[in-house]
Amino acid sequence: MAYWLFKTEPSTFSLEDLKNRPGMTEHWDGVRNYQARNFLRDRIKAGDGVLIYHSSIPEPAVAGIAEVVREGYPDFTALDPESKYFDPKSSPEKPIWYMVDVRYVETLQRAVTLERIKGNPLLAEMPLVKRSRLSIQPVTPEEWQIILSMGRA
DNA sequence: GCCAACGTTGGC
DNA sequence: GCCAACGTTGGC
Numbered sequence: 001m002a003y004w005l006f007k008t009e010p011s012t013f014s015l016e017d018l019k020n021r022p023g024m025t026e027h028w029d030g031v032r033n034y035q036a037r038n039f040l041r042d043r044i045k046a047g048d049g050v051l052i053y054h055s056s057i058p059e060p061a062v063a064g065i066a067e068v069v070r071e072g073y074p075d076f077t078a079l080d081p082e083s084k085y086f087d088p089k090s091s092p093e094k095p096i097w098y099m100v101d102v103r104y105v106e107t108l109q110r111a112v113t114l115e116r117i118k119g120n121p122l123l124a125e126m127p128l129v130k131r132s133r134l135s136i137q138p139v140t141p142e143e144w145q146i147i148l149s150m151g152r153a
Numbered sequence: 154g155c156c157a158a159c160g161t162t163g164g165c
Numbered sequence: 166g167c168c169a170a171c172g173t174t175g176g177c
Contacts, residue, residue, distance in 0.1 A: 033160075056175055114176080133159065133174050
């Protein structure tokens, strides 16, 4: 059981969209960064907790929680020439990109803004704070607990 | 919309 | 394998 933070631009896909999903699961596709890919392919398991973070908005914030329901498998959008995530270097035999499936769990009462995260010294080691653009990041159990308590307060 | 950070590409 | 050019991310 591990914890993660997934970034998304709410104009593309938001926590609300995940909540309103029929069956409430979603392929987390379109990740095209090798470091993030490695987490998706090798480390993220069913049952892991996910903080859903909304980026590129006036107040970027952790909006809520999702759960991984299926571990890494090849991202089929990389093989679809019609997809904006198409990658001609990828093939069914040698898939380059991976995705996981997630389901909605909870919307935090109070979104935990980047400003509040930066203001908490206990969260200073998060990649988010260290200005990494990484879209899939590990979260420690301590960080997970702190952010949830900040979001529920 | 700007721009710093940083990942990727490709010529050599 | 180096590194300049280029593209993307994402906070502000």
